[in-house]
Amino acid sequence: MSFSVGIIGLPNVGKSTLFKALTKKQVDIADYPFTTINPNIGVVVVPDERLEKIAKIVQPEKITPTVIKFVDIAGLVKGAHQGEGLGNQFLSYIRPCDAIVEIIRVFKAQRPGEEINPEKDIEIIETELLMKDQEIGDNVLTSKPKIYLFNTQSSEEFPKMNLKDEADMSELSEEEIKELGFKSQLDQLILACYNILGLITFFTITGGKEARAWTLKKGSNIIKAAEKVHSDFAEKFIKAEVIPWQKLIETDSWLKARETGKIKTAGKEYLVQDGDVIEFKI
Numbered sequence: 001m002s003f004s005v006g007i008i009g010l011p012n013v014g015k016s017t018l019f020k021a022l023t024k025k026q027v028d029i030a031d032y033p034f035t036t037i038n039p040n041i042g043v044v045v046v047p048d049e050r051l052e053k054i055a056k057i058v059q060p061e062k063i064t065p066t067v068i069k070f071v072d073i074a075g076l077v078k079g080a081h082q083g084e085g086l087g088n089q090f091l092s093y094i095r096p097c098d099a100i101v102e103i104i105r106v107f108k109a110q111r112p113g114e115e116i117n118p119e120k121d122i123e124i125i126e127t128e129l130l131m132k133d134q135e136i137g138d139n140v141l142t143s144k145p146k147i148y149l150f151n152t153q154s155s156e157e158f159p160k161m162n163l164k165d166e167a168d169m170s171e172l173s174e175e176e177i178k179e180l181g182f183k184s185q186l187d188q189l190i191l192a193c194y195n196i197l198g199l200i201t202f203f204t205i206t207g208g209k210e211a212r213a214w215t216l217k218k219g220s221n222i223i224k225a226a227e228k229v230h231s232d233f234a235e236k237f238i239k240a241e242v243i244p245w246q247k248l249i250e251t252d253s254w255l256k257a258r259e260t261g262k263i264k265t266a267g268k269e270y271l272v273q274d275g276d277v278i279e280f281k282i
């Protein structure tokens with residue numbers, strides 16, 4: 001199970017352009033079975049240098065990053081809550097998402113007469129979500145964590161991005177992108193989503209066979225982490241060995257880390273920290 005982020009915004013603001021950039025990027029990133037679950041849902045690798053560094057030490061047969069899902073949600077127009085556009089279908093796509101990226105257009109539209117007005121666009125969407133929440137008597141849609149992403153004409157600081165360039169660049173090789181001097185902000189966006197979802201990452205190295213990153217809600221105890229890895233680890237949990245990733249890198253091997261007392265024993269109350277490398281004992 002992975003967490004999901006819905007991409008929303010008015011028509012023609014760059015939602016599908018962003019989606020394309022995110023999903024194209026996967027091919028180069030990692031040996032991960034990239035899937036477009038359906039044309040609107042893509043599984044995206046969460047970039048993590050720590051995993052690469054751990055893998056360098058462990059030399060595993062397999063490296064498995066953690067992922068989040070992005071959903072390209074079409075159909076938000078004024079009146080969507082009353083069924084305009086794709087209306088209710090659109091709203092039902094947002095409901096299961098854990099967070100939202102809302103794209104706001106600040107590039108000139110191809111069709112004349114479409115002014116740039118971020119405040120107004122934000123308000124239209126807010127109103128649609130709010131009306132729907134009021135209709136069902138709940139605050140499911142308006143209370144989701146949200147990132148406002150401004151789709152700009154030129155490259156600027158995050159959360160301003162040039163999505164068209166991002167999508168165009170995603171077609172090129174890493175060398176070509178370097179030559180053009182383009183700095184992608186997609187990783188920054190993915191990490192920002194990870195953060196607003198309140199997620200942290202822990203790692204397992206399963207006896208040197210596989211280095212793997214796992215997603216966990218901030219503030220979870222180690223049993224919750226164990227559940228992610230294997231139900232047996234949770235049910236038969238006795239203890240775990242834990243080391244912060246930096247310490248493992250500094251020490252250069254799991255064995256040396258153990259010998260020098262850098263690996264700590266954690267009981268079931270232990271709160272997992274971002275970057276912990278964990279070995280479960282059952």
Ligand SMILES: Nc1nc2c(ncn2[C@@H]2O[C@H](COP(=O)(O)OP(=O)(O)O)[C@@H](O)[C@H]2O)c(=O)[nH]1
Binds near residue numbers: 010015018107108
């Ligand atoms: N100039 C410019 N055009 C863009 C940008 N992002 C998207 N577009 C164009 O806007 C149109 C709509 O984009 P699309 O991603 O399909 O919008 P969606 O309806 O929100 O999914 C397409 O013609 C894109 O090429 C951008 O950053 N700059």
Ligand SMILES: [Mg+2]
Binds near residue numbers: 016017074
């Ligand atoms: Mg679209």
